[in-house]
Structure formats: C-alpha cells, structure tokens
Amino acid sequence: YLLNNGTLNIKFRNYRPTKFFKFCFEFLSFLFFSKLSMSEKPKKEIPGYVKYINGGLAGMLGTCIVQPLDLVKTRMQISATTGEYKSSIDCITKVLKSEGVLAFYNGLSAGLMRQATYTTARMGFYQMEVDAYSNAYKDKPPVWASMGMGIMAGAVGALVGNPAEVALIRMMSDNRLPPAERRNYKNVADAFIRIVKDEGVTALWRGCLPTVGRAMVVNMVQLASYSQLKNYFSQYVSGLGLHISAAMMSGLLTTIASMPLDMAKTRIQNQKTAEYKGTMDVLVKVVKNEGFFSLWKGFVPYLCRLGPHTVFAFIFLEQLTKGYKKYVLGDTSESNI
Numbered sequence: 001y002l003l004n005n006g007t008l009n010i011k012f013r014n015y016r017p018t019k020f021f022k023f024c025f026e027f028l029s030f031l032f033f034s035k036l037s038m039s040e041k042p043k044k045e046i047p048g049y050v051k052y053i054n055g056g057l058a059g060m061l062g063t064c065i066v067q068p069l070d071l072v073k074t075r076m077q078i079s080a081t082t083g084e085y086k087s088s089i090d091c092i093t094k095v096l097k098s099e100g101v102l103a104f105y106n107g108l109s110a111g112l113m114r115q116a117t118y119t120t121a122r123m124g125f126y127q128m129e130v131d132a133y134s135n136a137y138k139d140k141p142p143v144w145a146s147m148g149m150g151i152m153a154g155a156v157g158a159l160v161g162n163p164a165e166v167a168l169i170r171m172m173s174d175n176r177l178p179p180a181e182r183r184n185y186k187n188v189a190d191a192f193i194r195i196v197k198d199e200g201v202t203a204l205w206r207g208c209l210p211t212v213g214r215a216m217v218v219n220m221v222q223l224a225s226y227s228q229l230k231n232y233f234s235q236y237v238s239g240l241g242l243h244i245s246a247a248m249m250s251g252l253l254t255t256i257a258s259m260p261l262d263m264a265k266t267r268i269q270n271q272k273t274a275e276y277k278g279t280m281d282v283l284v285k286v287v288k289n290e291g292f293f294s295l296w297k298g299f300v301p302y303l304c305r306l307g308p309h310t311v312f313a314f315i316f317l318e319q320l321t322k323g324y325k326k327y328v329l330g331d332t333s334e335s336n337i
Helices: 019-039 048-078 088-099 101-105 108-137 143-176 188-199 201-205 208-233 240-270 279-290 292-296 299-327
Strands: 002-004 007-009
Touching: 048 088, 048 101, 048 108, 048 143, 048 240, 048 299, 088 101, 088 299, 108 143, 108 188, 108 208, 108 299, 143 188, 143 201, 143 208, 143 240, 188 201, 208 240, 208 279, 208 299, 240 279, 240 292, 240 299, 279 292
Parallel strands: none
Antiparallel strands: 002 007
C-alpha cells in the first residue's frame, strides 16, 4: 500500500486497478483525511479583552458578598491604637447599634470601582500570562512561574486600582470620625473629585508603594497557590468542590502573608497628616508601640473577607470562563486558571 498526498493507490505486481476502483479509493481517502484535518484544527482562544472583563466581573460579584467583612477589617486596623473595638464581634455590634445595617455597605461604590480596576487588570493579566506559558511550553506553569506571574499581575493591578483603594479606605472609615472631621463623600466619583480638588492628583496614589507591595505578595501567594492547589486537589475532588477547596486554602495562605503590608497600606491611605513616612515606618512603629502580633490586627475579619472573596471570585471566574468557552467558542474543556 502506498500513500501519497492524501491519495490511496494500490499496486500489485502486474495489475493496475481500473479507473472506477481508483476513483472510489481516492474519494474515500479524501473523506477520511478531510475529517482528520478538521478534528486537528486548533482550539479557539478567548480574546484578551474578555479575560479582563471576566476578571473584573468576578471580583465585583465577590465584593458584593463580602463588603461588610471588609468594613470590619478596615475599622479594626485603623482603630488599633485607640482600642475602640475589642474584637470583630465588638466591632460588628457597635456598627449595628450606632450606624445601622446599611453602614456595612459604606464604600460599596468604591469597592466595586476597585474591583473594576484592580481585579480586572490583575486577573486579566494573569490569565494571559498563564495562557502564553501554556502555549509556549505545552504544559501548565510550575510553582515558580506561577509566583512570578502573580507578582507581575499584582503590580499592574495595584497601579491601576490605587485611586479606588484610597477612596474605599476613606469612605469605610468616615463614620468613626467626629462629625467635624468627616469627609462625607457621596460616592466614589465624588471622592475622586474632592481628593483631586483638595489634595491634588497625586493624593489618589497615596500609599501606592505599600499597595503595590501588598498586591505583589497577595497575587504571588493567591494566584500561584490556587493554581497549584487546584492541580493537587484534582486527584481527590472535582467540580465546585475542587474550586472551593483550592480557594479556601489559598485565602488562608494569602491572609497570613499579606496582612502586615495591608495594615501599612490602610494606615498610610487614611492619614490626614504625615504621621507615617512609609511602609517600613508603619511596620516599625506598630511593632514598637502595639506589639508584633498587632501586624495581624483584624486577622479574623480579614480572613473571613479574603477567604470567601477568594472562593467566590475564583468560582465566578471559572464559571464565566467556562460559560464563554462553551456557549461562544463551543469548547467544553476546563479553564487554565
């Protein structure tokens, strides 16, 4: 049997098939190879802009669920020096009693803006990095590569999202100030306008260095650990349980690693006077005046906020990505996140 250019020819010692049989063989070979070539066509890729949109939407949906816990975490970090709140439960009780239920959603517009900028940038950038690695090396990225990708994605996201971060911190902490000192921002747009008007454009990037540092640590641990933990847990569980297990462990590791930098970022962005010179100044003063473990002040609400947010954000992202691949691209394979 000889196979040449997709055409099947049969030759015996002294016999050549008739034109009819030759036509039949050529026709069958054409059908066979055309189907084979169609099955080997490369899969369609999700466009870059869709990855960014999915990342932002996932973060915004997660924020709507965990915003109250974010407020408790921020209040406890800011009030650590005054001892206003003894614990997370004490903070929740006092906010409910003095400000009402809706106070837990103070700064929601800024929180959504932060996700629309910070999370859109970091999640979209990270997904593109993972896809680029997978296409280049035909394999999922190892731990060291995932960590490097997370650092880069975090830095990009933090630079884009810092203005919303400043507005969010101020709006969530405003009600604990005396009435004469409150900023009373109406929404995130009003916060941006008044900050620029009263303090200058650069004030929107106040605390940018600790924000970038925190984001690099958060994304290095969160994104890398989620990818690796998902690969590991896939041996034992699948589907939604796999995503929840990986996201919960990722949230715990991220909380432990990032809390000191989050504390520094929050205090710098909330200060009115130059109380702190920078990230290291905050960390040194906190350890000196409040004790080493004060760097993890608000650990429980931070974990309760970051853990569920990590879970919900990754679940939403997985489902958005899976839905786009299935209904738009006709691809039913799992995502590479």
